[in-house]
Amino acid sequence: MTNPALNIVPFVSVDNMMTLVLRVGVERFLVELAGYIEEDFKRWPVFDKTPRVASHSREGVIELMPTSDGQLYGFKYVNGHPSNTRDGRQTVTAFGVLADVGNGYPMLLTEMTILTALRTAATSAVAAKYLAPKNADTMAIIGNGAQSEFQALAFKAVLGVDKLRLFDIDASASRKAASNLAGKGFDITICHSAQEAVEGAQIITTVTADKQYATILTDNMVGNGVHINAVGGDCPGKTELHRDILLRSDIFVEYPPQTRIEGEIQQLDPDHPVIELWQVMTGETQGRRDPRQITLFDSVGFAIEDFSALRYVRDRLQSTGLYEKLDLLADPDEPRDLFGMLLRHAAKQAEVA
Amino acid sequence: MTNPALNIVPFVSVDNMMTLVLRVGVERFLVELAGYIEEDFKRWPVFDKTPRVASHSREGVIELMPTSDGQLYGFKYVNGHPSNTRDGRQTVTAFGVLADVGNGYPMLLTEMTILTALRTAATSAVAAKYLAPKNADTMAIIGNGAQSEFQALAFKAVLGVDKLRLFDIDASASRKAASNLAGKGFDITICHSAQEAVEGAQIITTVTADKQYATILTDNMVGNGVHINAVGGDCPGKTELHRDILLRSDIFVEYPPQTRIEGEIQQLDPDHPVIELWQVMTGETQGRRDPRQITLFDSVGFAIEDFSALRYVRDRLQSTGLYEKLDLLADPDEPRDLFGMLLRHAAKQAEVA
Structure with a gap:
């Protein structure tokens, strides 16, 4: 064999992902990841794009989110099961794979529950870089669950937002977020209503897990x-x-065909005008053009962001060594002799025995 | 934590898959797997069905093949890169995941390169059980590459076919197949042409890797x-x-919308009549009804067969223990506290250091 490791796919476990994030530093990780996302948004037209492939059930949804830039192929498996928390499970878990388009071989398998939280926050921060008012320093975060701290850190790291106004209908969630973010350079106010949270905030992040049509923000709460x-x-x-x-x-929006189905704009006519975020980043379209304008990033999460995250993790593998080697791919000495590999495995086992 | 292993997904490596196949015995594995496939074909209407999600490139294709029966969800990642053998890689490699529809958590990650070869052969044998002439004992196998031995063993194990007539344009491939199958109870003839191979065979298996429209069999070679x-x-x-x-x-055929695109029938009008194999198995339609009839199973491989294979492997996990435990899923003590899990990981590392 010319390459002794053709069967091996690097695997980043949850444990290694946490170590990686901590070793890089959460904020630096978010800034660097935001850079990868911005880079991929700026070459948006080269990607194969498709809405997620979803399998719906009464309890939730399982989705596959593939995309490719012609050189690399990535996909994420992700579920969404709102009642999972009842038995101690995550509402959303995910893992993903990056593969080489040239030979179809997977190059990376990684946990993506933590990575999705990071890429979602990094994407929000990149969008805000182009859309939020200049010198914004105060953000309201309505919904203080699993994603909230990542949002806070991404906006601090990328934009310098360091004043947080937290609100959750469950006050213990706000206390959890405030406690997790203590000592990280924020000025934090826990608020008793969404109305109170948005006071003085130039950025309003809504990140609740409500399952039905909900009205976290009413019209009168949103100032120019x-x-x-x-x-x-x-x-x-x-x-x-x-x-x-x-x-x-x-x-x-990220990818209109998906956002029309999943995003806030499902409340609007199917031809209501929206602006594609990538066009703002390339300069084809203007982002914020007026200090009185209300800008809305209707984030739903798109496969290209996961692709960027997979690329980022792949690029950190060699220098950190934070991965295991997974024996995932059959690699017979002679490609046409898959059955012979099985026979030789039997012979090897007989020797050992 | 009520369940200490919510983060763990059982992983069947190539090494463990080979050991599993050998421990069960290849032929018994094929017979039992054929049973699972037949079971799932008989409840075909309950499955979510979709043609594969393919990403094509100049070099090949990467596909995702998902399906669900409402209780379990399975998908396979599989590539097809004909020129891979040039640098010692497999043309086709695969891995797959079985998940619980109720909570979206993956229950099994497994290599599927070997498993795909087994499920393809088992599916062929199940189809032949309904379609081949009674008491067939001789099979021509045209194309003696990676899939050929598995086909031979499946037809022997499921149908008792024990006379093989092998032909490949590369004679060394036939010798490889004959050598791999030596001592397994076959009467094997290596033939010098496809014409010679089909003489006296009641079953003709074509399993070549030709990339273009090819004519492995011409009309005059196929008797009633x-x-x-x-x-x-x-x-x-x-x-x-x-x-x-x-x-x-x-x-x-398996699933007409996919076979029309990929199968032999792409040569025919899009409304040329075909029979769905599952309907033969449930008895809704007749399979072979006449000893002079030519039956053709236009096999392309469908997601439900992979689903059956994933179910089969899952059911063998506990009794054999042939799996590793993969730390794939983030499992914070408190589901909403993903960031806190990261902080506790840091604290744990600080303790160790």
């Missing part, structure tokens, strides 16, 4: 000039904002 | 009453049989 980062509520029948807010906003 | 098991050539622009053979045959 703010940037809304609508992260939570990303499936059909699941929204967070009152329709009137959408009508007053310039709406920026 | 035979069963053709057309396995190779399963993508657009890739066929093995002369069109005239198709016109004389009753054609049985």
Whole structure:
């Protein structure tokens, strides 16, 4: 064999992912990941794009999210099961694979539950870089669950936002977030209503796990000039904002065919104008053009962001060594002799025995 | 934690798959797997079905093949890169995942390169059980590459076919197959042409890797009453049989929307009648009804067969213990506290250091 490791695929476990994030540093990880995401958004047209491949059930959804830039192929497996927390499971878990388009061989298998939280936050921060008011330093975070701290750190690392106004209908969630973020350079205020949280915030992040059409923000709560980062509520029948807010906003989206189905804009006519975020990044379209404008990033999460995250992790493998070697691919000495490999395995076992 | 192993997904490596196959015994494995496949074909209507999700490139294709029966969800990742053998890689490699629809958690990650070879052979044998002439004992195998031995063993184990007539344009491939199958109870004849191979065979298996439209079998080579098991050539622009053979045959397929694109029947009108194999198994339609009839199984490989294979392997895990425990899923003590898990990981590392 010319290459003794053709059977091996590097695997990043949850444990190694946590060590990787801590070794790089959460904020630096978010900044660097944001750079990869921005790079991929700027070459958006080269990607194969398709809405997620979803398998719905009464309990939730399992999705595959593939994409390719012609050189690399990536996909993520992700589930969404709102009632999972009842028995101690995550609502969302994920893993992903990066592969070489030239030979089809997987190059990386990695946990993506933590990585998805990071890439979602990094994407929000990249979008805000182009859309939020200049010198914004205060963000309201409505919904203080698993994603909230990552959002806070991404906005601090990428944009310098260091004043947080937290609200959750479950006050213990806000206390958890505040405690997790203590000592990280934030000025944190826990608020008793969404109304109170948005006071003085130039950026409003909604990141709740509500399953039905909900109205986390009503129209009167949103003043001119703010940037809304609508992260939570990303499936059909699941929204967070009152329709009137959408009508007053310039709406920026990742991939319109998917956002029309899953995003806040499912409340609007199917031809309501939206702006593709990647076009803002390439300069083809303007982002924020007016200090009184309300900008809305209707985030649903798209495969290209996962692709960027897979690329980022792949690029950190060699220098950190934070992976295991997974014997995932059959590698017979002679490609046409798969059965012979089985026979030789039997002979080897007989020797050992 | 109520369940200390919520983060763990059992992983069957190539090494463990080979040991599993050998421990069960190849032929018993094929018979039992055929049973699972038959079981799933008989409840075909309950499955979510979709053609594969393919990403094509100049060099090949990467595909995702998902399906679900409402209780379990399975998908396979598989590539097809004909020129891979040039640098010692497999043309086709695969891995797959079985998951619980109720909570979306993966229950099994397994190599599927070997498993795909086994499930393809088992599916061919199940089809032949319904379609081949009674008491067939002789099979021609045209194309003696990686899949050929598995086909031979499946037909022997499921149907008692023990006379093989092998032909490959590369004589060394036939010698390899004959040598691998020596001592396994076959009467083997290596033939010098396809014409010679089909003489006296009641079953003709074509399993070549030709990439273009090829004519492995011409019309005059196929006598009345035979069963053709057309396995190779399963993508657009890739066929093995002369069109005239198709016109004389009753054609049985897995999932018509996929076979119309990938199978031998891409040579025919899009409304040419075909019979769905599952309906033969449930008795809704007749399989072989006449000893002079030519039956053709236009095999392309469908996601439900992979699903059956994943179920089969899952059911063998506990009794054999032939798996590793993969730390694939983030499992914070408190589901909403993903970031806190990261902080506790840091604290744990600080303790160790």
